[in-house]
Amino acid sequence: MLDADFEVSRRDFPVAARIRLEAGERISLLGASGAGKTTILEALAGFLPLVRGEIRLAGRPISKAGHRAGAARLRRVGLVSQGSALFPHLTVMQNICYAPGADPAVGNARAASLGLQAMLGSRPAALSEGERRRVALARALTAGCQLLCLDEPFSALDRPLAEELRRQVAAELDALSVAAILVTHDLEEAQAFATRIAVLSRGAILQMGDSVRLLHNPGSTAVARLLGYRGSLLRGTRRILVHPDLVRRADAKGLRVTATVIDCRPAGAQFWVDMEVQAGGWAGRIQARWPTYLPPAERVEVSVPATPEFSREDPWNA
Amino acid sequence: MIASGAGPRRVALAGPGTLVALVAAGVVWIALLGPVLTLLSHLSWHSITIALTQPGALQPLVVSLEASAVAVTVILLAGTPLAYMLARGRLPWARVWEAGLLLPLLTPPLVVGLLLVFMVGPATPIGAALAHLQLTAADTFFALVVAEVYEAVPYYVLGAEAAFAAVDPELERAASLLGDPAPRTWRRVTLPLAAPGLASALAVTWARSMGAFGAVLIIAYHPFGLPMQIWTTLQETGLYSALPFALVLLLVALPLPLAAYIWSARARRRL
Numbered sequence: 001m002l003d004a005d006f007e008v009s010r011r012d013f014p015v016a017a018r019i020r021l022e023a024g025e026r027i028s029l030l031g032a033s034g035a036g037k038t039t040i041l042e043a044l045a046g047f048l049p050l051v052r053g054e055i056r057l058a059g060r061p062i063s064k065a066g067h068r069a070g071a072a073r074l075r076r077v078g079l080v081s082q083g084s085a086l087f088p089h090l091t092v093m094q095n096i097c098y099a100p101g102a103d104p105a106v107g108n109a110r111a112a113s114l115g116l117q118a119m120l121g122s123r124p125a126a127l128s129e130g131e132r133r134r135v136a137l138a139r140a141l142t143a144g145c146q147l148l149c150l151d152e153p154f155s156a157l158d159r160p161l162a163e164e165l166r167r168q169v170a171a172e173l174d175a176l177s178v179a180a181i182l183v184t185h186d187l188e189e190a191q192a193f194a195t196r197i198a199v200l201s202r203g204a205i206l207q208m209g210d211s212v213r214l215l216h217n218p219g220s221t222a223v224a225r226l227l228g229y230r231g232s233l234l235r236g237t238r239r240i241l242v243h244p245d246l247v248r249r250a251d252a253k254g255l256r257v258t259a260t261v262i263d264c265r266p267a268g269a270q271f272w273v274d275m276e277v278q279a280g281g282w283a284g285r286i287q288a289r290w291p292t293y294l295p296p297a298e299r300v301e302v303s304v305p306a307t308p309e310f311s312r313e314d315p316w317n318a
Numbered sequence: 319m320i321a322s323g324a325g326p327r328r329v330a331l332a333g334p335g336t337l338v339a340l341v342a343a344g345v346v347w348i349a350l351l352g353p354v355l356t357l358l359s360h361l362s363w364h365s366i367t368i369a370l371t372q373p374g375a376l377q378p379l380v381v382s383l384e385a386s387a388v389a390v391t392v393i394l395l396a397g398t399p400l401a402y403m404l405a406r407g408r409l410p411w412a413r414v415w416e417a418g419l420l421l422p423l424l425t426p427p428l429v430v431g432l433l434l435v436f437m438v439g440p441a442t443p444i445g446a447a448l449a450h451l452q453l454t455a456a457d458t459f460f461a462l463v464v465a466e467v468y469e470a471v472p473y474y475v476l477g478a479e480a481a482f483a484a485v486d487p488e489l490e491r492a493a494s495l496l497g498d499p500a501p502r503t504w505r506r507v508t509l510p511l512a513a514p515g516l517a518s519a520l521a522v523t524w525a526r527s528m529g530a531f532g533a534v535l536i537i538a539y540h541p542f543g544l545p546m547q548i549w550t551t552l553q554e555t556g557l558y559s560a561l562p563f564a565l566v567l568l569l570v571a572l573p574l575p576l577a578a579y580i581w582s583a584r585a586r587r588r589l
Contacts, residue, residue: 045495077495085492089510098506099496143496 001179002147006053008043015039015203024177028190031200037183041149045079058146078140078148084132086124092135093120099143110138130157148180187228199223221314231286232316239310247288250301257282259302261294361561369562382543386527389466393474401478423472427532430468434537462538469530474523481515514582521575528571
């Protein structure tokens with residue numbers, strides 16, 4: 001379906017990506033701000049020339065290095081950008097049915113499934129941020145795209161709204177069998193949207209894979225950092241990275257260490273605990289999500305997974 | 319982006335600073351309106367009737383309307399693509415292009431006229447080339463149009479450039495990604511969104527073109543447009559007798575720009 005292997009140049013560093021998607025398949029592109037996530041989407045949308053490689057969609061080459069991108073209108077790639085890019089002088093319905101030859105019945109159906117029926121006659125300026133994103137999504141889907149690129153479409157929304165919209169979008173994409181790429185810096189959002197995640201840093205996809213397996217097996221400290229690893233324990237030349245969600249009360253599994261609480265503050269229904277480890281030859285700072293409050297200076301026995309392990313020399317600054 | 323209707327419509331009258339600013343604004347406004355009020359106060363119905371009912375009295379008006387219509391059409395057709403390309407940064411050395419546009423604006427119109435004589439006058443190579451097309455750029459309708467274009471074109475292109483620059487290019491990209499051919503995007507997105515600004519620019523251009531004098535005086539004294547008529551009338555029969563023609567010029571040159579301004583202000587508020 002999508003077969004992309006390309007590189008584009010950027011002022012700071014080149015951005016390269018290799019992404020394959022089946023029809024209806026989804027992938028999340030996880031990375032920090034400025035890592036090149038949006039650049040990849042812009043290349044897929046044909047806004048940037050490729051310096052290497054090509055992008056094929058449904059068997060057709062839609063971008064090729066050394067060639068001008070084919071007409072954007074023939075790509076059948078949809079893009080929901082961060083600004084939504086709605087036409088301010090058109091109503092919601094006119095926006096949704098903007099594509100030449102768009103079927104109003106299809107537009108109506110998309111609007112209905114995204115909960116927009118009540119505002120079809122409004123102008124974008126009268127809509128909330130979440131509604132605008134919905135309109136942009138409905139518009140892209142009504143145009144009949146085969147690949148939908150989503151640039152942090154849920155980031156400016158409050159959590160319940162973001163979750164609801166994400167569910168609706170996923171259901172629409174499934175129903176229409178449209179492939180999609182979601183760009184985000186939020187791991188949970190990335191996991192909720194797609195089973196596959198690609199981790200991007202400084203213009204390169206460092207690792208790609210099943211979101212759960214990826215979390216437990218980061219291939220580098222940079223990936224670990226983006227997946228939420230915060231703690232590091234050192235012994236000799238060994239370095240173990242520790243994920244706050246994987247620290248638990250001492251049990252038989254993993255590495256058992258004694259830690260001293262430095263700080264403890266509420267984090268949702270749990271507590272975020274900052275601890276110092278100085279035991280069994282292991283030394284370092286770890287963070288944990290803990291179900292109960294732990295007073296500073298208290299010593300606790302904790303278990304942490306003995307992986308992922310890296311070398312002391314690997315760069316790490318928490 | 320300001321949500322519709324959310325913008326501050328009423329000015330809070332508070333503080334001495336506001337008062338000073340209001341007084342200054344009022345003085346400027348009255349001073350600007352002054353000439354028009356003066357004109358009206360010095361005109362009698364009688365003098366208007368006498369001046370305008372003489373045989374051929376309205377011929378210069380027809381000449382000015384025709385020449386301006388042609389000049390504005392030329393400016394519109396030639397200036398719009400240029401303004402768009404400038405706004406989108408599609409032209410290399412944008413500053414150089416803009417400097418070129420400013421040149422006729424900064425050069426005194428009289429000098430523009432003088433230089434036009436040496437550029438397109440009958441004795442020049444361009445003049446000779448024009449002669450093959452049965453055109454002469456000296457004291458002809460064609461010369462009048464040329465002079466008006468030179469005096470008015472910067473107003474349109476610079477205004478239109480600003481109007482196009484205000485249209486978010488992301489909207490055009492979004493349209494093309496939705497499958498739009500470029501002309502349709504232009505028609506359905508770019509043009510409607512730039513229209514208010516284009517209308518303002520066009521209004522100013524029309525007024526400038528109708529009132530063009532300096533360059534016209536030198537290369538197109540004939541065929542006698544309205545500004546020339548005012549000039550010769552006041553030279554030959556005195557200031558008073560020129561006033562009715564001044565009124566005609568104002569009446570013809572102003573309504574279109576005013577209507578365009580009012581429409582564009584409304585259109586802007588709607589977005």
